[in-house]
Amino acid sequence: MIEHADLSRPIYIRLKEMILDGDLKPGEKIIQEKIAETLGVSRTPLMKALLTLENEYLIESIPRRGMFVKTRDxxxxxxxxxxxxxxxxxxxxxxxxxxxxxxxxxxxxxxxxxxxxxxxxxxxxxxxxxxxxxxxxxxxxxxxxxxxxxxxxxxxxxxxxxxxxxxxxxxxxxxxxxxxxxxxxxxxxxxxxxxxxxxxxxxxxxxxxxxxxx
Amino acid sequence: MIEHADLSRPIYIRLKEMILDGDLKPGEKIIQEKIAETLGVSRTPLMKALLTLENEYLIESIPRRGMFVKTRDxxxxxxxxxxxxxxxxxxxxxxxxxxxxxxxxxxxxxxxxxxxxxxxxxxxxxxxxxxxxxxxxxxxxxxxxxxxxxxxxxxxxxxxxxxxxxxxxxxxxxxxxxxxxxxxxxxxxxxxxxxxxxxxxxxxxxxxxxxxxx
DNA sequence: AAATTGCATTTTGTATACAAAATACAAAAT
DNA sequence: ATTTTGTATTTTGTATACAAAATGCAATTT
Structure with a gap:
C-alpha cells in the first residue's frame, strides 16, 4: 500500500483532474465545505491543495470571497x-x-x-x-x-x-x-x-x- | 498583532523579510508553533504563508518532517x-x-x-x-x-x-x-x-x- | 415594478483540539 | 564505550469550532 503522509497531495491530484476534465468549470466557485464533504476530508488539507492549484495558475483566489476555477481569455x-x-x-x-x-x-x-x-x-x-x-x-x-x-x-x-x-x-x-x-x-x-x-x-x-x- | 482581511498576507511578507534578511537561516527548520507564537497568530494562516513561500522557492517542505529555509548550492x-x-x-x-x-x-x-x-x-x-x-x-x-x-x-x-x-x-x-x-x-x-x-x-x-x- | 433595506443563511478565515508521526534522550545491552 | 531499545516530548497533519464577513432573499419603500 502506498502511504500518503500528506492528504493534501491526493486531494490536489483529484482536484486538478476535476478541473482539467471540466468537472469543475471555469469561473465556478469552489465551495470548500462542499468539496471537502464530497472528497470526505476536512477543509484544512483541502485548503493546502487549493493553494497549490492557485500557485499553478489553475485557481484564482479572491480574499473573503472565495476561490474560483480560473477562466482564460x-x-x-x-x-x-x-x-x-x-x-x-x-x-x-x-x-x-x-x-x-x-x-x-x-x-x-x-x-x-x-x-x-x-x-x-x-x-x-x-x-x-x-x-x-x-x-x-x-x-x-x-x-x-x-x-x-x-x-x-x-x-x-x-x-x-x-x-x-x-x-x-x-x-x-x-x-x-x-x-x-x-x-x-x-x-x-x-x-x-x-x-x-x-x-x-x-x-x-x-x-x-x-x-x-x- | 497585524490586522488584515487575509492574515496570511502580512505573515508572508514578514517571513519573506526574515528569510531575505537572514533572520531565518538557510537550512533552518521552521517550527510552526514557535513562529506562530512569535508573530502572535495561529498555525492556520501561518501555514498558508509558508505554502506561498514554498511555491516561491524560498522554503522547502518535507512531509511529516517539517519546513526548512531553502539552502542553495x-x-x-x-x-x-x-x-x-x-x-x-x-x-x-x-x-x-x-x-x-x-x-x-x-x-x-x-x-x-x-x-x-x-x-x-x-x-x-x-x-x-x-x-x-x-x-x-x-x-x-x-x-x-x-x-x-x-x-x-x-x-x-x-x-x-x-x-x-x-x-x-x-x-x-x-x-x-x-x-x-x-x-x-x-x-x-x-x-x-x-x-x-x-x-x-x-x-x-x-x-x-x-x-x-x- | 424596481430599488433598498434588514435579517437569516452561507461561507470564509482563524483558532484550537487532538491523534499520529517524528525526535530526543535516557537506560539497558553488547 | 558504543549501540540499541523504550519512553517522554515535540511537532506535524487533520478535524472541528467559532467569529466575522459575504450572500441571498423577502419585506418594505419608492
Missing part, C-alpha cells in the same frame, strides 16, 4: 505560449549544449510509434506531444525551470479542446528539434523549439479571429 | 540565472516588439541618478538594478511571465551577498538593452538582455572557483 493563452517559447527554447538549447544519447533517445521514443503510422490517432498523438514537451524540460535537470513549467496545465487544456496543428505538420518539427539537440547545435535547437511554439500560437490567434468573424 | 543559483536569461530575454524582446515611450522612460529612470555620478553608491545601485529587472518583466503585462519571475527573490539574495559586477560594467549594458527596446529592435533587445545575465552567471562560476581554490 485568448490574451492569457497567448501569454502562456510566449512563456513556453522562452522556456522550451532555453531547454532545447541546454540539451543541445550538454548533449547526451540517453536524452535524445528518450525524446525520440515519444514519437517512434507514429513514424510508420499512416493513420495517426489524434488522441494518442496528443498524449505523446504532451509527454515530449514535459520531457524536454525534465531532461534539463534544471529544477527552477521545471518548477515554472506549470504552463503545461494550460497547454494540456488548450490541446484538450482540439486546438492543435495536425501531426503531419508537427511531427517533422519535433524531429528537427531532436536532431539539433542530437547534433549538439544549441542555436538550431532553440530556434526550432521556439518556431514550433510560435506557429501554434499564431494558429491560435487565427482560429480565434475566424471564429469571431463567423 | 552553486548549481541551483546557476540554474536560476539560466531561467532568468530565458525570461528576461523574452521580456526585452516583447518590449521592443510593442515599443512604447512610457516604458522606455520608466526603464531609463531606474538609472538616470547614476549617469553623472562619479562615485556610485553600491547599495543604491543594487536597489536600482533590482528595480530595473523587475520592471522589465512587469512592463510586458504578461501575467504568467510575471508570475514565474519569483527568481528575483534568489537574485536579490545573491546580490545581497555582494556578488555583483560593478556599475561601471553593468550600467552600459543596461542602456544597451533600453536603447534596443527604444529603437524597436527585438533581436538586439533579447540578445543584450541575455548577454547581460550570462555575464553575471559566468562571473558567479568564476568567483566560486576562485573561492574554492583559496
Amino acid at each position: 485568448l490574451k492569457e493563452i497567448i501569454d502562456v505560449y510566449i512563456c513556453r517559447e522562452a522556456i522550451e527554447g532555453m531547454a532545447a538549447r541546454l540539451l543541445a549544449t550538454y548533449k547526451n544519447d540517453n536524452n535524445t533517445d528518450a525524446l525520440k521514443k515519444c514519437f517512434t510509434p507514429f513514424l510508420e503510422d499512416e493513420n495517426i490517432d489524434s488522441q494518442t498523438y496528443t498524449k505523446a506531444d504532451e509527454n515530449f514537451h514535459k520531457l524536454l524540460i525534465k531532461l534539463t535537470e534544471n529544477a527552477p525551470l521545471d518548477k515554472i513549467y506549470f504552463f503545461s496545465n494550460i497547454h494540456d487544456k488548450v490541446i484538450g479542446h482540439g486546438l492543435v496543428r495536425p501531426p503531419e505538420e508537427t511531427l517533422e518539427e519535433h524531429f528537427k528539434i531532436i536532431t539539433a539537440i542530437e547534433q549538439g547545435n544549441p542555436d538550431d535547437a532553440e530556434r526550432y523549439a521556439r518556431e514550433h511554439i510560435r506557429k501554434s500560437r499564431e494558429l491560435l490567434i487565427d482560429q480565434y479571429k475566424n471564429h469571431k468573424s463567423e | 552553486l548549481k541551483e543559483i546557476i540554474d536560476v540565472y539560466i531561467c532568468r536569461e530565458a525570461i528576461e530575454g523574452m521580456a526585452a524582446r516583447l518590449l521592443a516588439t510593442y515599443k512604447n515611450d512610457n516604458n522606455t522612460d520608466a526603464l531609463k529612470k531606474c538609472f538616470t541618478p547614476f549617469l553623472e555620478d562619479e562615485n556610485i553608491d553600491s547599495q543604491t545601485y543594487t536597489k536600482a538594478d533590482e528595480n530595473f529587472h523587475k520592471l522589465l518583466i512587469k512592463l510586458t503585462e504578461n501575467a504568467p511571465l510575471d508570475k514565474i519571475y519569483f527568481f528575483s527573490n534568489i537574485h536579490d539574495k545573491v546580490i545581497g551577498h555582494g556578488l555583483v559586477r560593478p556599475p561601471e560594467e553593468t550600467l552600459e549594458e543596461h542602456f544597451k538593452i533600453i536603447t534596443a527596446i527604444e529603437q524597436g529592435n527585438p533581436d538586439d533587445a533579447e540578445r543584450y538582455a541575455r548577454e547581460h545575465i550570462r555575464k553575471s552567471r559566468e562571473l558567479l562560476i568564476d568567483q566560486y572557483k576562485n573561492h574554492k581554490s583559496e
Whole structure:
C-alpha cells in the first residue's frame, strides 16, 4: 500500500483532474465545505491543495470571497505560449549544449510509434506531444525551470479542446528539434523549439479571429 | 498583532523579510508553533504563508518532517540565472516588439541618478538594478511571465551577498538593452538582455572557483 | 415594478483540539 | 564505550469550532 503522509497531495491530484476534465468549470466557485464533504476530508488539507492549484495558475483566489476555477481569455493563452517559447527554447538549447544519447533517445521514443503510422490517432498523438514537451524540460535537470513549467496545465487544456496543428505538420518539427539537440547545435535547437511554439500560437490567434468573424 | 482581511498576507511578507534578511537561516527548520507564537497568530494562516513561500522557492517542505529555509548550492543559483536569461530575454524582446515611450522612460529612470555620478553608491545601485529587472518583466503585462519571475527573490539574495559586477560594467549594458527596446529592435533587445545575465552567471562560476581554490 | 433595506443563511478565515508521526534522550545491552 | 531499545516530548497533519464577513432573499419603500 502506498502511504500518503500528506492528504493534501491526493486531494490536489483529484482536484486538478476535476478541473482539467471540466468537472469543475471555469469561473465556478469552489465551495470548500462542499468539496471537502464530497472528497470526505476536512477543509484544512483541502485548503493546502487549493493553494497549490492557485500557485499553478489553475485557481484564482479572491480574499473573503472565495476561490474560483480560473477562466482564460485568448490574451492569457497567448501569454502562456510566449512563456513556453522562452522556456522550451532555453531547454532545447541546454540539451543541445550538454548533449547526451540517453536524452535524445528518450525524446525520440515519444514519437517512434507514429513514424510508420499512416493513420495517426489524434488522441494518442496528443498524449505523446504532451509527454515530449514535459520531457524536454525534465531532461534539463534544471529544477527552477521545471518548477515554472506549470504552463503545461494550460497547454494540456488548450490541446484538450482540439486546438492543435495536425501531426503531419508537427511531427517533422519535433524531429528537427531532436536532431539539433542530437547534433549538439544549441542555436538550431532553440530556434526550432521556439518556431514550433510560435506557429501554434499564431494558429491560435487565427482560429480565434475566424471564429469571431463567423 | 497585524490586522488584515487575509492574515496570511502580512505573515508572508514578514517571513519573506526574515528569510531575505537572514533572520531565518538557510537550512533552518521552521517550527510552526514557535513562529506562530512569535508573530502572535495561529498555525492556520501561518501555514498558508509558508505554502506561498514554498511555491516561491524560498522554503522547502518535507512531509511529516517539517519546513526548512531553502539552502542553495552553486548549481541551483546557476540554474536560476539560466531561467532568468530565458525570461528576461523574452521580456526585452516583447518590449521592443510593442515599443512604447512610457516604458522606455520608466526603464531609463531606474538609472538616470547614476549617469553623472562619479562615485556610485553600491547599495543604491543594487536597489536600482533590482528595480530595473523587475520592471522589465512587469512592463510586458504578461501575467504568467510575471508570475514565474519569483527568481528575483534568489537574485536579490545573491546580490545581497555582494556578488555583483560593478556599475561601471553593468550600467552600459543596461542602456544597451533600453536603447534596443527604444529603437524597436527585438533581436538586439533579447540578445543584450541575455548577454547581460550570462555575464553575471559566468562571473558567479568564476568567483566560486576562485573561492574554492583559496 | 424596481430599488433598498434588514435579517437569516452561507461561507470564509482563524483558532484550537487532538491523534499520529517524528525526535530526543535516557537506560539497558553488547 | 558504543549501540540499541523504550519512553517522554515535540511537532506535524487533520478535524472541528467559532467569529466575522459575504450572500441571498423577502419585506418594505419608492
